Amino acid sequence: MTLLAALTETPDERPDAIRVAGRAVSGDRLLASAAAVADEVRGLDRVAVEATASLETVVGVVGALLAGVTVVPVPPDAGPMERDHILRDCAAAALLTPDGRPADWADLPAVPTSLDRRSASRPPEPDAGDPALILYTSGTTGLPKGALISRRAIAACLDGLAEAWAWTPDDLLVHGLPLHHVHGLVLGTLGPLRVGGRIDHVGRPRPAAYAAAGGTLYFGVPTVWSRIAAEPAAARALRTARLLVSGSAALPGAVFDGLRRLTSHQVVERYGMTETLITVSARADGPRAAGTVGVPLPGVETRLVDEHGGPVPADGVAMGELLVRGPTLFGGYLNRPDADAASRYDDGWFRTGDIATIGPDGRHRIVGRASTDLIKSGGYRIGAGEVEEALLAHPGVREAAVVGTPHDDLGQQVTAYVVGDGVTAAELIDFVARMLAAHKRPRRVHLVDQLPRNALGKIQKTRLGIGG
Template sequence: MMASDLSPLLPALLDPPDRVALRFGAPGAIAAELTYAELAAVAGGLAARLAGHGRVAVHATPSVHTAVAVTAALLAGVTAVPMNPKLGQRELDHVLADSAPELVLAAPGVALPDPVAALPRIDVDLAASGSVPDREQAAAGPALVVYTSGTTGMPKGALLSRAALAANLDGLAQAWEWTAEDLLGHALPLFHVHGLVLGVLGPLRRGGTLHHLGTLDAAALAASGATLVFGVPTQYHRLAGQLESDAASATAIGRARLLVSGSAALTAVDHARLRAATGLAVRERYGMTETLIITAARAGDDPEPGAVGHPLPDTDVRLVPLPGDGGEGLGAVEVRGPALFDGYLNRPDATAATRTSDGWFATGDIGRWTESGQLALVGRSATDLIKSGGYKIGAGEIENALLEHPGVAEAAVIGIPDADLGERIVAFVVATGEPPAERELVDHVATLLSPHKRPREVRFTDALPRNDMGKVVKAKLPR
């Protein structure tokens, strides 16, 4: 069912089914659980308090409070800005100044970092009660402002409309045969598209159940009874290792309908390990904050390891031939469709730079079509993008942070293949004198940026390889 056929974004809250909507915590240690009727009451009451506001921040911990806060904002017609609770100080200062929220929603008792703590605060009270409006309020602005990973500078706020969210989730429902009978299990963060839009709003739009497990542990996932599972390659790699010595959990997880992986490529080795353990073939999908999900391997298709599926309904994808392709069929991936963002907050220049002269969005990815018509991604046009643990990380941002340390004269950062993380971040450093301790530099980066952007390894060298123009030639760094 496409968005035009289902005008409320969360129709199940208007006529709550007798079903659990949200469950957080491992089976046997459930931290919180709300039925649809309970969610409607709690979110409806909070929505009434938000009425008339413009933009509100959500301290997006992996908790039911985050799900309720975003739901209430959508019901009230205000714009929610989910904020990563682990942002480094510089990134946090930037996001807060850029988005300028009027207040912050948070779980009771959670300490907020400066300067978020200076905002007017509303705690999400799960015991509160109210009623859902007869119809969702018309939004004066976007539904969400979701910040990018900051791969080419400071994070940018992508403006995502209600129509874009609805169209994308309905397209995925078609691709994955997603219904109200599905129980979605995942353990993703709730401040980006994968965990929040797909992982929370997806099941709520269908009228199904979300079970957020905290961690994608084999025994917990097996006990949850999930019919649909979302994860990133790092989680699936670890899950595959657990299942090889836990046949009972493997059998239970094998009763699910679909295992879906995204945010980075799942290796062929892990595809094979998971299929051998569970009997299920993992489906991959492809998207960005700015585009939501572009392509997805469909429930009825035979998955192709290394491919990310077909374009979603009403979404067009084209590959613009690359100079010097040599007949390999490679092209720059460009997309148009109803799920595209409305631009970057306060950045018309950056918004314009993403658009082609005929109105398509340039993803920056390079791909090819497989014989079955699925899209396969082969790399980025920007060579400094590192995909580690499900995150897309810009090398330049880490290099700039390293260069602020007094012991660092030069720095170059690359991603090196890693069986667990996909790629691990390795920094090559020329010291100003006596090399500082590796841990000192790692902690330095983790303080300025998000912890997942810290180098996993620091290698000291006398000089960095450069070309005649003085540019570092990263291809010559030892891997």
């Protein structure tokens, strides 16, 4: 099977098969325009594309993949330093642009991705082990690293999700996610082009746009779902959908419950990383619970280890670093053998850096990042996510982020940053102490106007200015 099987083998002739930000084309029209790009770039090693939410981005990505050329999506909101680093690090040979004119921020030959250009050529399918994408990580611990994602890994991920979610050509997928991340690009764009079905990328993921789309399958991040849950009319419009899927960060329990009341849907949560693609997910035909991200996809293995690499029991309580092994893993970090070696064990296990629990039934719960979300205080191991959930249960709390900060006696203390209305720090500390074990209560609560987030809505705890 070719990577984009549905597009290349049975292209959808419906005029609205692929819709992005209000503009639509048929599958056969997309394929013809992408083939024209493939004719231009064939023989190159890597090409970059400014990954705006546009049909031209889809044409460019698909064209390069048809030609067997590795695609490097550049975030459209990247600053000069990040853009320069990505282009220098990946050594792209050309830049894909809508009109074929060079961009003022890249000294590279430009290749047009215009829908007005078409070709009937059909290049042979490249080797499955060839890199399809280089996706750059968020760079929270230095400059972004380029993760080499093979065609085989993408196919394994999408096929696993199609099985878990009962995803078929009858589905209309609706989302408004960035096209330079796994969620929006691999799942939200390449997914329907492999599995079949229509795509409606609504541009900005506003509740009204989701409500008006009439989809069967919806993708969103917690920020999107939170805003939809806050608009009951928009949420109720999703009752006719088949599946609502959330990822990229933990979905607050209050949002899960609110959507269940308004839409009659229990949201499907899933887990993955740039380096692993999606590895764990709740199933369309399986149980779902707020805060759990399901079970491993076909062929994927997971296990937990402590800080010394020793085994942690899968009892639903004990926390450990989540290790992943399987066909969806990336091929390594570009130009960073040191980082690649540090992220893996010799037997093929990848260190996610995330802290999780695994229940006896195999269901996973992600506690948070080992670097920021596992708090060691007075001999206790405390998951930041549990404290955040407790804070969010208070009616005056809209957002919460919990971290460990240095403490002379305890080693670390639980510190919370809260966006709220009419609440005090003392009130919140007492509230959590009544809900959880006393040692899990925040020792300090900072009331703030907003929490720093990235493009996918993830709270960036390293930017909280933590100091105690």
